[in-house]
Amino acid sequence: MKRIISLKELAERTAGLASGHRACAGCSFPSIIRMVLGSSDYPVVVSNATGCLEVVSTIYPYSSWPCSWIHVAFENAAAVISGVESAYKALKRRGEIPQDKKIVFIAIGGDGGTYDIGLQALSGALERGHDFLYLLYDNQAYMNTGIQRSSATPFGASTTTSPAGKYLFGKVQDRKEIIEIVAAHRIPYVAQASISHWGDLIKKLRKAYEIEGPKFLSVIAPCVIGWGYKESETVEIARLAVETCFWPLYEIEKGVYRVNYKPKEKLPVKAWLLKQERFSHLNGREDLIEEIQKRVDEKWEKLLRLDGLKVF
């Protein structure tokens, strides 16, 4: 295991990184990008799906990417990176690139580009077994087009297409369990992380960069606009998602589950929900809050049961 890189070290490493971006004040992307790139000891090639992160990170003259990248269409990040990776393998076989030159291939997609329109491309790339990291930044809705529901949007959240009101209490369906769906592909490494727990996130990134084959990392990425909270609270919102066990930090490495963080005191999910405008209509709807709490509890307990077990 590689040592965990310290925040100071990371700051130094990323000193060279262009710091420009045009995200909304308080957006969680800048730190995500910084950690993704800063944690790699190897050159990185990125394929980026359409979405907020791609837009805000590649606008002239504010680009955050000091590496080669291709900005693809919405559903194709995994397919394009598969092509790039296979091409490099061929170039190595043909001796046009040295055999020992390691490059890290990363496909980046939002929740819409991953859970929904990009799911098939992701599944295909996992099945073929390419050597790449799929990085999902999960802001739980289609933010770039103005906050529509995705299948990552939590039960009860209000979006413009699951509007809380007379007919609905927000989204009716539960979120897809993307980690479980990906894990069912039995790839070497699947993990869930949060920007609030950067040490854990960097550790996971660095682990992923060393493993051969497909890797999948899902990072919660709170969105000021879409979730509705104060600009300064981004990290706190992410932290609460973890502390309430709505967003457990865990990983499945070669089939073995490991819960990476167990809150000393598991906070009620309400503490997270009611800090966000998108759940504000739940205020007073104790029935729904209870339902949400129940679902969180069930999943958390299931996770604790699996902790340490090898499932494939």
Added chain:
Amino acid sequence: MKRIISLKELAERTAGLASGHRACAGCSFPSIIRMVLGSSDYPVVVSNATGCLEVVSTIYPYSSWPCSWIHVAFENAAAVISGVESAYKALKRRGEIPQDKKIVFIAIGGDGGTYDIGLQALSGALERGHDFLYLLYDNQAYMNTGIQRSSATPFGASTTTSPAGKYLFGKVQDRKEIIEIVAAHRIPYVAQASISHWGDLIKKLRKAYEIEGPKFLSVIAPCVIGWGYKESETVEIARLAVETCFWPLYEIEKGVYRVNYKPKEKLPVKAWLLKQERFSHLNGREDLIEEIQKRVDEKWEKLLRLDGLKVF
């Protein structure tokens, strides 16, 4: 629980069914279609993805479908049935169809149309929670276009695009675990069946027809041409897949695993493999056969561990 319908009863029920079809002699489709339709007490509407089954069952004048259907494109069976089902819900709400009129909606796809090009549509329909049965007939390759690999094709099988020869020993990747991927969507009913065990298959169909919400049933469908065996051996080949535990009969109902059949004597997978032309190049490659056996064993053991457990 509904009683199991007897073969005789089924024969009577299906007496009305047009028996025509134009499948290759020995193909497993006719019996599948017969059971699917015969097991339903309700009117059925089918959306059928492009593939062998759709072609052979809807050729003039040999159609096997005495129900309304729509033959859609290759990747859309789940999406189209979602539309049909939602439209019926709306029609009921509007009083244009009686509230108590129950219709069974079935989407049918081959492995290519399900594991590969139709996966996203399937996943979306499961997430939205439509009331339908997705029936996967799994012949483990793209048969209608001449036997290309799919992500359902087993490790080691030779197809025209994973040809056994100088460079390859057949397909390099393992099959996608479609049952696990679907189960990760936490739908009310997921099951795997075989035409060799018709009692079990009918029981599963009838159970599925009674459950509200998305259901998924995967049936192994041996293919004379693509697998390479004698016309008369179809059922035997399917039976061996079950008896070797390559194709366990099991179900996940409301999150609870249940293994429906445990062979008295688990046969070595070789007994199944070497009956098929597509694996004939493995003859003598004990290393590969051992590898396949190992994978079968692991999955079977995992399944036995899960038997009776509630996983979501």
Added chain:
Amino acid sequence: MKIKDVSVRIAGLAGDGSLLAGEILAFTLKRRGFYVVSVKDFPSNIRGLPTNLTIRANLERIYSWGDHIDSLIAFEPSALKNHAGDVRNGGLIVVDEEFDLKNFQPNDVYFYSVPLRKIARDLFRREIFKNVIALGFLGHAFNIGHDELRNTLIFYLKGKDEKIIEANIKALDEGYKLAEKFVKERYEIERGSDSNRYYLSGNEAVALGAIASGCRFFSAYPITPSTEVLEFLAKYLPKYGGVTIQCEDEISSINMAIGASFAGLRAMTATSGPGMDLKTEALSLASMAEIPLVIYHAQRAGPSTGIPTKTSQEDINHILFAGHGDVSRVVLVPSTPEESFEFTFKAFNIAEKYQLPVIILSEQAISQNQQTIDNIPYNENLDWERGKILTDEMALQYLTNGKSYQRYEIKDDGISFRGFPGQRGVIVRYNSNEKTPDGFIDEECEYRDEMVKKRIRKLENIINDIPVPEFYGKESAKNILIGIGSSLGAMKEAVDRLNEENYGFSYLRIRSLLPLHEDHIYSLTKDKNVFICELNSFSQLRSYLSRIWGRKKNVFSIRKYIGLPFKPLELVKEIKRIIKKEI
């Protein structure tokens, strides 16, 4: 003299309230009896990127945003830099006094550098209030009654926190006060007669049109600039017993609509740019399987992701020709909110009458911009023409006479009766393969020839059901300008101005691209100089129309492709240049 035509641009950054201020002003002018046209120019949902809203108001019905603006409020230095040049002489510019204006040379305009942010900070501790302060400033300068603006402000803030509303009202007051101190010359803005007109965007009009047409199934996937239809119908369709579903992608969203249409509901999907690429396969299927379907497509600047929030007429080729095989379709092209509504209504009737997909081809400039219109062109006499539908009685006859129902029965007019799954007496079979009349696969090509001819026969009469081109001007004019969609306003004003200078112009606005009124266009353009204006670089419209006149020499292209609609003066200038140089 009181002013009868006024235009204002409010420019700032996304999320800083410029758009809201603009909308309140627009709505106030509408209530004052003006016809308002607005043009939104925004980059994406993300906060902090440059954005602006231009509104033009006139006592007569207008369709164009004009050439220049009378007034500019610039909340950012960059906004001032980019837009000051558009302000006409004698116009008005308002900026924040905190700007560093060393390098800025104002034109011959009234230039007010005022403490917008400072007041906002001092009084409300949040700079965002600068927008309403600026609005008040403008209200005074335009001599708009304080109460008029206040009422609209309150209307727009309905449902918000009391405190916020109060603060905003106070900010408005402050704006008026501020203006009293600064403004040297006030405008006098007219008042019109009717204050109850509608103020609608194309997207809203389409959504309303769908509801009015009896559309009860809508499935789509979010994509700028058509998403508002999805958002609108997600909210309101359930009220009418309908279903709105957001799918996992565009492929499924069109296929779900196909499923719903098969089941018997009027169904629609909506998209734009890349979304339509993904729908082409199902478009081909709908044509082959003869499924009525309405597709709303709002163009944006491409290719690929392109400039996703800006307008274009770049998808003409794609909409007319995409989809493998001989794909029948109808393509209607609205220019206004009224037409967006009306063509949606027509689209459903045509789709069901001829059992094929109908595409409404709009564009960002129409779909997302609001306009004042007199009326929604709806009345009780408008019929839902559902075409040849198998009644339950007809279906039951099959049961009695023992015949089997033929979904694709060969008929003289090419149109067969549509039955629905579940109807007693019939089994309904739809097929994407070439098929027999009963809907089975016609593997031996026994029916291929007849089926192809049947599908072609269906197309023969559609021309009678679609909107004819709008002709404006004298037939004797020796020059004719041709365009579609958002070009309407600029074409009209350009033709008027050119005729004032005796250039001899008319215009032809095509409102249905498929089928195309070829004979009509041919006879109107014969022996004339033809100018075709379009918002793309490939001259897609011109190439398409050239089937009418071939390599006719005096056909000229006017193209623009920077994401904005034409302005009248652009057309006038370019036409004069061409006439001088080439004719």
Added chain:
Amino acid sequence: MKIKDVSVRIAGLAGDGSLLAGEILAFTLKRRGFYVVSVKDFPSNIRGLPTNLTIRANLERIYSWGDHIDSLIAFEPSALKNHAGDVRNGGLIVVDEEFDLKNFQPNDVYFYSVPLRKIARDLFRREIFKNVIALGFLGHAFNIGHDELRNTLIFYLKGKDEKIIEANIKALDEGYKLAEKFVKERYEIERGSDSNRYYLSGNEAVALGAIASGCRFFSAYPITPSTEVLEFLAKYLPKYGGVTIQCEDEISSINMAIGASFAGLRAMTATSGPGMDLKTEALSLASMAEIPLVIYHAQRAGPSTGIPTKTSQEDINHILFAGHGDVSRVVLVPSTPEESFEFTFKAFNIAEKYQLPVIILSEQAISQNQQTIDNIPYNENLDWERGKILTDEMALQYLTNGKSYQRYEIKDDGISFRGFPGQRGVIVRYNSNEKTPDGFIDEECEYRDEMVKKRIRKLENIINDIPVPEFYGKESAKNILIGIGSSLGAMKEAVDRLNEENYGFSYLRIRSLLPLHEDHIYSLTKDKNVFICELNSFSQLRSYLSRIWGRKKNVFSIRKYIGLPFKPLELVKEIKRIIKKEI
């Protein structure tokens, strides 16, 4: 007189060996020095559906399957019923004596009803051997040396079980013996000079062309009638250090190729019908992001699933115009295996030189049917022209001079240098949005105008690099026939025959649809009667070409859309009819 042109059809059911028997005969005739053209007519992979193979052999190079057949072997009553009418007077029909022929009236032909199945059952216990018995029968009737057929048979069965080979040889013998008993009159078939020619399908030629062009990345999804390219390259590309990947769908297969091209490999994808619909979004992307890419598209009969195993020219519209926005592309249209190879080679050079997608538009009749050709048009002088590629030295200069590499640098010819990710000194940024020269999103449209113009400038010179139309006949002829693809053979023979009757005909075969040689076509068709033949019902080719001549009166359509290519006589008859009626 010895026969120099012979045609045979073998008709039965899929899986019953008819195709194999036909192929062996074809190959034998090729070895005998004939040029062979074959047309496969099959329904799908499923056994038991009607299928047949027609082969025509001639000592001169031919391209068409002719009008009639000389001989028919019918293994099924339905086959006899469907095909007997095509046998010319004096021809030969072989059927199984077990047929019930009560209702069959043979023409004026040699009709042999013989115990094919019976012998197969008696000697081999499997009816399948009837095919080789029939082959022997034909061998005798045609006076083809026993050994000739036997050698090909053995060649085709290479690798099979010894016993099976022996049985087949015996079956062949039996066929010869049987014929001796029955055949009344034997044909004498000529022998040609060169027995070493190639016998290739279009799909094989494209796959070989790709390998020869240095294509080292191929990703595709199976779809009739292009799947053989995937199968071929899956087998052989690894040998050349390349990669072939079958993806989960067509969207990914084109996007993987885009990824590989971005990484620096020559990359291709292949598809047909609905598959291409799914690729249009990425086509638009490749054009916008300026990614060299070759797309092979083999047409089949549509729309939608249509008749997936039969030929058409129905995707002309789609291939020329699909993809939202102003999508640049090049479209080449081969007719023969040679051109399939040659145009593939060209396609890669054009794609890299102009950094855009190039489509090879073929069709089932070419892609899956084999033809004898003299040579594969490959020689060592053919260059891989990779266009403007950033060398490692150039890349390093960026490091030294501190400038940043501009993937989309604005150049006079519109073409920028292509660097590759991983090259030292440069960061390579590709973008699907409108972009700055460095590849960043140009959110404020600063570069939009320039970038659009750059992409248009690229297109200006392509016309010099693409195949010109083939003109055949005298320029003075007053009638001209125009067509593409599989129509070549029928056009050639039709023109010859019409000229024999002094109709005054030439033909023009278009080999590149985009760019189109408009001036050339215009000057060749001026003042002439124009006949356009095409395999679709929408007159797609004619509509497209009408931009050249508008509503010119004397342009006539000849259309066919039942899944088979034209026959010479069909063209001759239809042309005569039109001339009589309309000119």
